[in-house]
Structure formats: C-alpha cells, structure tokens
Amino acid sequence: MQTYPAPAKLNLFLHVTGQREDGYHLLQTVFRFLDFSDRLSFVLREDAVVKLHTPIADVPEEKNLCIRAARLLQQKSNTPMGVEISLEKHIPMGGGLGGGSSDAATTLLVLNRLWHLNYSKKELIELGLQLGADVPVFIFGENAFAEGIGEQLTSIDLPPAWYLVLIPSVHVSTAEIFSSRELTRNTIPITIPPFSIWQGRNDLESVVCRMYPVVARYLAWLKQQKDASLVAMSGSGGCVFAEFANEQTARNAFQQLPDGMRGFVAAGLAYHPLRNFLEE
Numbered sequence: 654m655q656t657y658p659a660p661a662k663l664n665l666f667l668h669v670t671g672q673r674e675d676g677y678h679l680l681q682t683v684f685r686f687l688d689f690s691d692r693l694s695f696v697l698r699e700d701a702v703v704k705l706h707t708p709i710a711d712v713p714e715e716k717n718l719c720i721r722a723a724r725l726l727q728q729k730s731n732t733p734m735g736v737e738i739s740l741e742k743h744i745p746m747g748g749g750l751g752g753g754s755s756d757a758a759t760t761l762l763v764l765n766r767l768w769h770l771n772y773s774k775k776e777l778i779e780l781g782l783q784l785g786a787d788v789p790v791f792i793f794g795e796n797a798f799a800e801g802i803g804e805q806l807t808s809i810d811l812p813p814a815w816y817l818v819l820i821p822s823v824h825v826s827t828a829e830i831f832s833s834r835e836l837t838r839n840t841i842p843i844t845i846p847p848f849s850i851w852q853g854r855n856d857l858e859s860v861v862c863r864m865y866p867v868v869a870r871y872l873a874w875l876k877q878q879k880d881a882s883l884v885a886m887s888g889s890g891g892c893v894f895a896e897f898a899n900e901q902t903a904r905n906a907f908q909q910l911p912d913g914m915r916g917f918v919a920a921g922l923a924y925h926p927l928r929n930f931l932e933e
C-alpha cells in the first residue's frame with residue numbers, strides 16, 4: 654500500500670515579538686524540514702466513517718490530529734466519502750518537532766486528492782491553521798521564515814546541513830510554556846532580507862530549561878561538540894539540536910552520546926517531500 658511522509662521540523666530560531674488580544678503570541682521563526690518522518694496510509698471508504706487503525710497511547714482517537722484533519726475536511730466539503738488511516742509514528746511527541754501538525758498536513762494534502770476535492774494550497778493552509786499554528790508550513794512545503802502566529806510564510810533557501818537531535822524524557826506542553834510569566838514577549842522584530850539564522854535564539858528556551866533542567870543539560874552537552882555550529886531548542890521543546898556541516902561530523906558526535914541520552918541524526922531537507930503534491 655502507498656504510504657505518505659509527514660516530516661519533522663526544527664525551529665532554527667524562535668523570537669516572541671508580542672501577543673495578540675486572543676492570547677496567541679506573535680513569533681518570528683525559521684522552519685526547516687528534516688529527513689525524519691512519520692508515515693501515513695489511507696484506505697478510502699464509501700460510507701463517511703473516519704477511523705484510525707493505529708491508536709497512539711495517551712491520545713484518544715478523536716483528538717488525534719490526522720483524524721481531526723480528516724473530519725474538518727469532510728465538514729468543509731460535505732463529501733460522502735470516509736477513510737481508514739494508518740499512522741506509523743517515528744517523530745517524538747510533544748518535543749517541538751511538529752509531528753502531530755505534520756500528520757495533519759499530510760492528511761489534508763492526501764485526502765484532498767483521494768476525495769477529489771481540488772482545494773488550492775491557500776485553502777488547505779487556511780483550514781490547517783484551524784488545527785494548529787504549526788500546520789500551515791507543512792502544507793506550504795518550503796523551508797520558511799514565519800511571522801504572525803506561524804501562518805505568514807516566506808520561503809527561504811537554507812544551505813545543506815545535518816542535525817543531531819536529542820530527545821530528553823520530558824513532555825513539554827506548548828500552552829504551558831507560552832503562558833509562563835517568565836517568558837519575554839518583546840524581542841525586537843527583525844526585517845528580511847537580510848538576516849542571519851545564526852544570530853537568532855529561541856525565546857522559549859530559558860523558560861523550558863528552568864522548568865525542565867534535563868533540557869539545559871542536553872543543550873550544554875551539545876554546546877561542547879566542537880563541530881557543531883548552531884545549538885538550540887526546537888519550538889517549545891523539549892527536543893534540542895546541533896547543526897553540522899556534514900553527515901560524518903554529526904554521526905561522530907552521536908557516537909559520543911553518554912549512556913541514557915537518546916537522539917537521532919537527520920539531514921536537513923531543501924523542501925517538504927510533498928511540496929508539489931497538489932500539482933502532480
């Protein structure tokens with residue numbers, strides 16, 4: 654059966670520049686896709702039933718973002734069709750790697766075709782935003798500089814790079830970090846172009862490190878790796894990453910990991926694997 658990728662993302666930097674009246678925070682961030690993906694497959698049904706074959710521990714089926722995405726698309730289009738979804742989960746959950754959002758985006762892209770709906774990328778992005786601030790970039794399909802709450806996207810060329818991503822054993826709630834009193838919300842907005850991704854930082858990092866000291870320890874270990882250029886936390890954490898110029902230096906660092914630290918090495922992608930899916 655055909656399976657479709659839902660890649661992870663990193664936030665190479667993340668600045669919090671303000672807050673909207675509805676409480677959502679204004680951000681400036683750079684999203685980079687990783688060659689590290691969940692995989693989804695879809696079997697059509699003629700009877701409007703939407704269900705998941707592969708339950709995830711601690712996530713009820715109706716809260717699973719691929720089921721929510723399928724139901725939202727069904728509602729919008731009034732299609733009489735249904736679907737059975739199988740989700741092969743690889744991306745750590747609640748780690749700031751955007752796995753749930755990516756699963757939702759792939760579901761919207763693929764069902765748009767299988768249900769013959771023909772929505773445009775713009776329409777799917779608007780729909781995706783109702784599911785989460787991170788969903789639009791995965792439909793957009795290009796590495797991007799993002800503003801607003803993550804929905805104002807400008808594609809960006811990033812040089813080839815490899816990443817060592819570490820996964821501390823914590824589950825960080827995005828809402829909890831954004832609601833922290835200690836979060837600074839007034840980073841001066843940068844303008845494009847030009848800006849350097851290496852001049853940025855993650856404004857959520859210090860809040861997460863204080864609440865979860867293990868994240869600070871993992872960052873400190875990455876900062877000791879001599880070939881690492883950029884070291885930061887992704888999104889609202891707790892995953893942290895180091896950027897390397899090539900695969901070998903990333904794998905060398907991975908081999909030095911102390912006992913008990915978990916992680917993986919992945920290439921940075923030039924674009925999302927389903928970037929041209931709507932035109933194919």
Ligand SMILES: C[C@@](CO)(OP(=O)(O)O)[C@H](O)COP(=O)(O)OP(=O)(O)OC[C@H]1O[C@@H](n2ccc(N)nc2=O)[C@H](O)[C@@H]1O
Pocket residue numbers: 664667676677678679680682748749750751754784785786787788801802803827828831887888889890
């Ligand atoms: C922080 C980022 C950076 O890419 O990623 P993750 O760490 O989640 O991967 C995203 O902005 C997260 O996007 P996403 O995970 O889709 O968040 P959502 O479900 O929309 O929001 C969860 C909660 O976080 C808060 N929130 C989220 C985004 C934002 N710009 N401002 C906020 O204040 C809100 O309280 C919201 O209810």
Ligand SMILES: Nc1ncnc2c1ncn2[C@@H]1O[C@H](COP(=O)(O)OP(=O)(O)O)[C@@H](O)[C@H]1O
Pocket residue numbers: 711712716717718719745746747748749750751752753754756827888889890
């Ligand atoms: N398909 C899914 N994959 C992962 N998490 C999901 C999914 N559907 C719903 N969730 C919920 O969304 C939360 C955040 O997931 P995820 O997108 O992996 O992390 P993050 O927002 O930190 O990048 C999870 O803790 C889980 O409760």
